[in-house]
Amino acid sequence: MGEISCSNGISNGNGHAMVVQRKSCWYEEEIEENLRWCFALNSILHTGATQYQDIQLLDTKPFGKALVIDGKLQSAEIDEFIYHESLVHPALLHHQLPKTIFIMGGGEGSTARELLRHRSVEKVVMCDIDEPVVVRGRAELQRKEECYDVIIGDLADPIEGGPCYQLYTKTFYELTVKPRLNQGGIFVTQAGPAGVFSHTEVFSCIYNTLKQVFKYVVPYSAHIPSYADIWGWVMASDTPFLLNADELDLRMKQRIKGENRYLDGKTFTSASTLSKAVRKSLDSETHVYSEGAARFIYGHGTAHKHNQG
Numbered sequence: 001m002g003e004i005s006c007s008n009g010i011s012n013g014n015g016h017a018m019v020v021q022r023k024s025c026w027y028e029e030e031i032e033e034n035l036r037w038c039f040a041l042n043s044i045l046h047t048g049a050t051q052y053q054d055i056q057l058l059d060t061k062p063f064g065k066a067l068v069i070d071g072k073l074q075s076a077e078i079d080e081f082i083y084h085e086s087l088v089h090p091a092l093l094h095h096q097l098p099k100t101i102f103i104m105g106g107g108e109g110s111t112a113r114e115l116l117r118h119r120s121v122e123k124v125v126m127c128d129i130d131e132p133v134v135v136r137g138r139a140e141l142q143r144k145e146e147c148y149d150v151i152i153g154d155l156a157d158p159i160e161g162g163p164c165y166q167l168y169t170k171t172f173y174e175l176t177v178k179p180r181l182n183q184g185g186i187f188v189t190q191a192g193p194a195g196v197f198s199h200t201e202v203f204s205c206i207y208n209t210l211k212q213v214f215k216y217v218v219p220y221s222a223h224i225p226s227y228a229d230i231w232g233w234v235m236a237s238d239t240p241f242l243l244n245a246d247e248l249d250l251r252m253k254q255r256i257k258g259e260n261r262y263l264d265g266k267t268f269t270s271a272s273t274l275s276k277a278v279r280k281s282l283d284s285e286t287h288v289y290s291e292g293a294a295r296f297i298y299g300h301g302t303a304h305k306h307n308q309g
Contacts, residue, residue, distance in 0.1 A: 003028045003071075004044060004056070027058055027066075029073060032298045037228045039063065052163045053156075063226040067108060071299055072157055076226035080110055083190075085263040086222050086271065087233055088114040091150050091188040092121075093251045094241050098149040099123065102141065102180070104167060105154035115152075117257045147182045153189030158202055160296045168206055169290050173213045173236075186237045187214070192297050194221035194232030196277050201297045203232040204278075205287040210236040212288055219282060220272040222262075245269045 006025040028038040039062050046057040056068040064077030075083065088111060092098045099122045101115050107128035115124050125148075127141075141151075158165035166172060168189070177187055187210075192202040207219045214236035221232045235241070243251070245265030252264065274282070289295065 004041070004047075004058075027060065027068070029068075029071060030298070031228060066226065069156055070159060070162055072159065072297075073226055074156065075108055075110065079225050081261045082222055082224050083231065084110045084114050085260050086220070086231075087111060087152065087154060087188065087190060089252070089256070089260065089263050090218075090220070090233075090268055091152070091186045091235050092118050093248055093255070094235070094237075094243055095149055095186050096184055098186075100146070100148045100150075100182075101125070102148045102151045103127065103154055104141075104152065105156065105164075106152070111152060111154045118255055119257065120255060141176050141180050147180050147185070149182050149185055151177055151181060151185070151187045153187070155190065157190075157192055157297050157299075158294065159299045162296075165294050165296065166291055168202070168209070169294075170209050170212055170288050171290065173210060178213055181237075184237070184239045186235060186239075188233060188235040191219070191232040191234045193227075193229045194219075194274075194278065195230040196275060198229055199232065199278050200281060202289075202295050203234075204282050204285040205289050205295050206232075207234050207282050208285040208287060209289040210234055214238055216240050218272055219274060220268065221274065221278075222271050 004025060004027055025041040025044070026038050027041055028036055030036050039060055042059040042061055044056070045059055045065070046055070048055050053069050054071065058066045058068060060066050060076065063079065066076040067074045092115070097120050098118065099120055101121060101124045103111050103115075103124065103126040105128050106112060106126050112124055112126055115121055153167065155164040155167055156162055158168050173187070181187060189206065191206040193199060194203045203219070207217060210217045215238045216236065218235045218241050219232060220235070221230045224231045245268070248265035248268055252260065287293070287295065
């Protein structure tokens with residue numbers, strides 16, 4: 001769905017340039033059927049495709065370098081810290097003493113960067129290989145006898161024909177993820193758009209699906225400018241999440257090297273206090289994510305495009 005266009009002028013709607021300017025390039029992403037989001041580019045650093053994903057690496061004017069997969073912006077230089085601090089630190093701070101971590105996805109390295117700021121972390125295993133990610137992700141967790149203190153789902157968005165949607169299912173959480181957590185272990189996953197109108201795409205059903213598997217489930221969200229939306233994460237465990245804002249701040253000071261740019265105790269308290277509309281929707285959600293009853297965010301992956309061709 002992501003498109004790059006270059007022009008020499010401003011169109012008057014009939015395809016004719018009204019004002020001639022120096023050449024400019026723009027990236028355009030179709031967020032939903034009647035809504036598109038675009039921004040100017042400095043340059044196109046790379047475009048390519050594998051059997052499973054279309055990949056673009058762009059140098060954008062507003063957001064710096066940005067990674068786009070299957071037409072969806074995954075990470076941008078200027079604001080990736082919001083996403084990665086939100087993904088990593090709440091789960092590790094709520095754990096008593098996180099030493100071993102498994103990352104599903106995380107290919108750009110920013111998730112591992114944030115994990116390794118924690119003084120207690122001794123081992124990080126990351127699985128993000130461009131063969132069928134679902135096969136590789138399942139195999140890596142299932143074949144390993146060891147368990148982990150925290151498992152992180154830093155996966156591509158669940159889109160139709162994309163490589164990752166099977167890793168958001170109840171079966172995967174129940175039979176693969178949960179058995180690989182140590183006592184007191186925590187699972188956290190990115191969970192897609194979480195805005196007032198967009199959260200019903202996948203955020204609410206990922207939350208409800210995890211509620212079927214774990215005793216305690218906490219949804220939270222933050223605005224990420226380059227995503228043009230509020231984004232969501234869901235944290236789950238069989239051990240309750242009891243820390244308040246001051247206790248989170250104390251653990252940050254004791255455990256984390258350096259200072260966060262975005263997340264502190266009050267920020268997490270705010271992030272996990274969802275709006276009335278979203279709370280009501282999550283409370284009434286009944287859909288459980290499965291391979292036969294999957295939900296997707298707007299867009300199509302490479303496999304879907306090949307099947308349509």
